[in-house]
Amino acid sequence: MNIGLVGSGAIGQYLLKNINGKTHEHLNIRSVFVRNYDKYKHLEEQYNVELFTDLKKFLAADTDLIVEAANVETVKTLLPDIIKEKDTMLISIGALADEGLLKTVTAENSKTLHLPSGGIGGLDLVQNARALGNLEKVTLTTRKPASSLVDEPVSAETTVFKGKAREAIDKFPRNMNISIILSLAGLGIDKTEVVLIADPEADKNTHTINISGGFGDAELTVSNNPLPENPKTSALAALSVYATLERMAENVKIGF
Ligand SMILES: NC(=O)C1=CN([C@@H]2O[C@H](COP(=O)(O)OP(=O)(O)OC[C@H]3O[C@@H](n4cnc5c(N)ncnc54)[C@H](O)[C@@H]3O)[C@@H](O)[C@H]2O)C=CC1
Numbered sequence: 485m486n487i488g489l490v491g492s493g494a495i496g497q498y499l500l501k502n503i504n505g506k507t508h509e510h511l512n513i514r515s516v517f518v519r520n521y522d523k524y525k526h527l528e529e530q531y532n533v534e535l536f537t538d539l540k541k542f543l544a545a546d547t548d549l550i551v552e553a554a555n556v557e558t559v560k561t562l563l564p565d566i567i568k569e570k571d572t573m574l575i576s577i578g579a580l581a582d583e584g585l586l587k588t589v590t591a592e593n594s595k596t597l598h599l600p601s602g603g604i605g606g607l608d609l610v611q612n613a614r615a616l617g618n619l620e621k622v623t624l625t626t627r628k629p630a631s632s633l634v635d636e637p638v639s640a641e642t643t644v645f646k647g648k649a650r651e652a653i654d655k656f657p658r659n660m661n662i663s664i665i666l667s668l669a670g671l672g673i674d675k676t677e678v679v680l681i682a683d684p685e686a687d688k689n690t691h692t693i694n695i696s697g698g699f700g701d702a703e704l705t706v707s708n709n710p711l712p713e714n715p716k717t718s719a720l721a722a723l724s725v726y727a728t729l730e731r732m733a734e735n736v737k738i739g740f
């Protein structure tokens with residue numbers, strides 16, 4: 485599968501390293517969309533990719549899937565044009581809190597949008613639990629190193645946000661993408677409860693999901709190692725893109 489990549493920061497370069505850097509059996513990143521050619525031109529030789537700064541030309545290249553690893557704002561700006569032409573995988577899923585954008589991507593003539601589970605898991609369970617309409621409560625409690633969430637140092641753990649997912653992604657667009665995929669899988673952005681804690685002692689990104697409903701109840705905690713290149717981002721988020729790309733080629737779908 486030929487891939488066009490948008491964004492070449494921590495996740496983007498993780499994908500380049502693990503796909504092109506190791507000559508993957510059936511995945512190949514062929515083109516990369518960047519804003520600043522000079523900053524990233526070394527990637528062309530390093531990973532045998534072509535860099536584009538023009539979206540039309542990037543979309544016209546021979547690719548089967550566009551993978552986004554940039555940010556929420558970029559998705560809001562570029563996705564309407566991309567999804568008309570190419571199947572797409574997003575990691576900045578927070579952009580889908582925008583109902584207008586969600587309407588565009590769920591329109592009948594839109595190409596397929598793939599949403600990997602990012603820094604959390606259990607989304608199969610959440611979707612199953614809501615299938616007959618009796619999912620009652622979904623709460624996400626996230627604890628991250630304080631420096632990932634607040635500019636000023638804090639001396640003790642501090643709850644920096646408590647509220648619904650809609651507001652969480654608005655206030656923390658680089659940290660709360662998981663609240664939006666959890667909302668899409670479950671009760672929506674106005675009913676999904678979020679608690680966000682800045683912890684000066686933490687060295688992991690820890691996410692606990694509590695759900696209850698007609699099926700019973702469940703609790704899942706993921707203690708993520710951060711990506712060294714960007715500690716706000718969990719290594720699992722990058723892995724989830726890589727592993728979802730690999731699974732797309734398989735004809736046995738597990739936990740789908
Ligand atoms: N769903 C999830 O669980 C998670 C989602 N994320 C999302 O993934 C995004 C990427 O994460 P990282 O790679 O760690 O961030 P990063 O900050 O290391 O890299 C982002 C890259 O995108 C580039 N970029 C920004 N705007 C662009 C544009 N318009 N066109 C092309 N490139 C552009 C930047 O120059 C940078 O190289 C985050 O901003 C966040 O929105 C991050 C962690 C978990």
Ligand SMILES: O=C([O-])CC(=O)C(=O)O
Pocket residue numbers: 602603657658659660661662663689708716717718719721
């Ligand atoms: O990587 C993580 O742990 C989660 C994250 O930043 C996000 O959802 O934006």
